[in-house]
Amino acid sequence: MPGYDIAVIGVGIVGASAVYALSQAGARVLALDAGAAGAGTSGNSFAWVNSVQKEPEVYHRLNAEGMAAHRRLACDLGGESGYHEGGSLEWAAADGEGALRARVERLSGLGYPARWISRAEALKMEEGLTIPTSVSDVAFYEADGWLDAPRMIGRLLAAARARGAEVREQTRVRSLRRDGDRVAALLTDTGEVSAGSVLLCVGPATRAFLGAVGIGMPIDRMAGLLAVTSRPARSLGRVVHAPGVHLRPDASGGLLLGARDLDGRVTDTTVPASAADTAAVLLERAARVFEPARDVRLVECRIGVRPMPADNQTVAGRIPGLGNAWMLATHSGVTLGPLLGRLIADEIVGGAPSATLAPFRPERFAAMAAARAG
Numbered sequence: 503m504p505g506y507d508i509a510v511i512g513v514g515i516v517g518a519s520a521v522y523a524l525s526q527a528g529a530r531v532l533a534l535d536a537g538a539a540g541a542g543t544s545g546n547s548f549a550w551v552n553s554v555q556k557e558p559e560v561y562h563r564l565n566a567e568g569m570a571a572h573r574r575l576a577c578d579l580g581g582e583s584g585y586h587e588g589g590s591l592e593w594a595a596a597d598g599e600g601a602l603r604a605r606v607e608r609l610s611g612l613g614y615p616a617r618w619i620s621r622a623e624a625l626k627m628e629e630g631l632t633i634p635t636s637v638s639d640v641a642f643y644e645a646d647g648w649l650d651a652p653r654m655i656g657r658l659l660a661a662a663r664a665r666g667a668e669v670r671e672q673t674r675v676r677s678l679r680r681d682g683d684r685v686a687a688l689l690t691d692t693g694e695v696s697a698g699s700v701l702l703c704v705g706p707a708t709r710a711f712l713g714a715v716g717i718g719m720p721i722d723r724m725a726g727l728l729a730v731t732s733r734p735a736r737s738l739g740r741v742v743h744a745p746g747v748h749l750r751p752d753a754s755g756g757l758l759l760g761a762r763d764l765d766g767r768v769t770d771t772t773v774p775a776s777a778a779d780t781a782a783v784l785l786e787r788a789a790r791v792f793e794p795a796r797d798v799r800l801v802e803c804r805i806g807v808r809p810m811p812a813d814n815q816t817v818a819g820r821i822p823g824l825g826n827a828w829m830l831a832t833h834s835g836v837t838l839g840p841l842l843g844r845l846i847a848d849e850i851v852g853g854a855p856s857a858t859l860a861p862f863r864p865e866r867f868a869a870m871a872a873a874r875a876g
Contacts (some may be wrong), residue, residue: 506532506668508720508850509688509697511675511711513659514544515651516835517703519843522658525665527851531669532697533659534690535832536674540655543705546806548748548760549836550730550741552590553614555605562813562859565834566614567858569645571841579661584653586751590646590741591624593637596851598745606641610684615645630736630794633744648741649836650753678715683825688813699850702829703822706770717823720812720867721831725772726765729781730802731756735737736793747787749795758791759784760799760822774803812867818842819849821864829864 510521513535521533533539551572555567576585594602609616621633625641633640659669679687679694687694704711706723714718733755741750752758759781767780781803788795809831811817816832828850831841845856 504694506530506697507711508532508701509534509695510701510703511535511688512703512707513655513671514542514703514831515540515541515649515655515839516544516705516832516842516876517657517701518655518662519839520703520830520846521662521667521669521843522828523844523847525667525850527660527847529847529851531662531667532695533662533669533675534671534688534695535671538671539659539669540652541805542625542653544655544835545758546728546804547651547808547836547841548726548750548758549651550590550748550750551585551647551649551837552565552741553837554590554592554609554616554642554643554646559612561814562612562614562864564816564858564874565837568834570843571844572647572649572837579654581657581659582653584650584658584753585647587645587647588740589642589644589784589828590743591628591635592641592643592743593624593639593745595745602641612784614643616641616643619641628739628742629790630734630738630792631742632791632793638717648750651836653753656872677711678827680715680824681814681844683823685824685827693826700824700825700827701846701850703831705831705835706809706833706855708809708817708829712821712829717821718867719817719829719849719864721817722810722812723807724765724833725770725775725805725807725812725815726760726766727768727780727784728804728806729759729784729800730804731759731795731798732801733799734792736794738792741791744791747784747791747838748790749788756803757788757795757798759788761787768805770805770807772805774805776803777803793843808835814848816842816862817864818846818859819855819865822865824869826835
């Protein structure tokens with residue numbers, strides 16, 4: 503009989519949330535990570551907890567439910583969980599104002615707390631902002647937040663360990679040993695490990711990991727650049743999206759900066775040190791919209807690589823062809839981690855498929871391929 507009910511491979515925010523939920527459900531859990539827990543995608547993410555640009559509606563609602571799961575989890579963990587509320591602000595240049603207004607209208611119609619506030623109100627919220635006088639209204643998404651993912655991962659794993667979970671960091675799972683339609687063992691750097699079930703949470707490594715055991719899963723890798731600054735004289739209180747840059751407080755006390763159009767300058771093999779010139783552009787843009795950023799310096803470049811399913815939707819459920827293995831893969835891991843962890847734990851331990859996850863099953867890709875072939 504295996505020594506563990508379930509082995510969780512990958513301990514970012516999604517995997518750690520699953521480990522926590524599984525241990526809460528009474529399962530004997532083994533968690534394994536090739537590096538330090540949270541040091542991969544989760545620790546190199548902008549970590550904006552939101553459902554602002556999540557399409558289609560079913561995916562929007564999943565992310566909105568994920569936000570509610572964060573609030574519940576923060577209460578359950580108590581103390582400083584790493585989850586920060588406060589909402590987010592957004593304004594657009596003239597050529598993007600129409601799209602922003604349409605987005606706010608759509609979100610409000612879906613019941614999402616999105617509304618317009620005046621420029622003066624926004625400046626009262628964040629006194630350091632420099633909002634052009636041509637901008638009369640600013641979008642305010644009051645339920646949004648941001649996450650200190652490494653801190654929350656630490657809290658989740660500590661709580662799981664207290665319930666008997668075993669966490670092995672710096673332990674790479676190189677492959678799975680199959681016995682027909684079941685996973686018989688995990689092949690690690692230090693030998694074989696057996697468990698009754700397996701949950702794969704390896705993010706951008708999903709396609710390669712499953713491909714090694716003959717299972718195709720169309721999940722690509724998408725790189726992004728972030729810059730961390732020194733501590734500004736005046737702090738920022740929430741997430742801000744301005745033309746050309748997005749920024750928020752960093753757990754270090756500095757600012758965390760990003761820009762979608764600059765992400766294309768890095769790949770998943772770019773070394774952070776070589777991205778310093780691009781990070782300097784981020785710093786310059788931030789100084790235009792947040793006055794205290796004019797006096798900060800660049801402290802660190804971070805290159806994060808996220809998983810991107812072929813249809814941009816979360817993948818959650820039993821792995822096709824394996825009766826005792828499940829997977830979670832999503833480019834919205836920070837927002838969805840606590841929710842996905844709980845739902846998949848309920849499925850694995852309780853045996854009842856989640857209706858919430860029904861639109862996001864892995865087997866949909868086979869159906870899509872068959873439809874194209876037909």
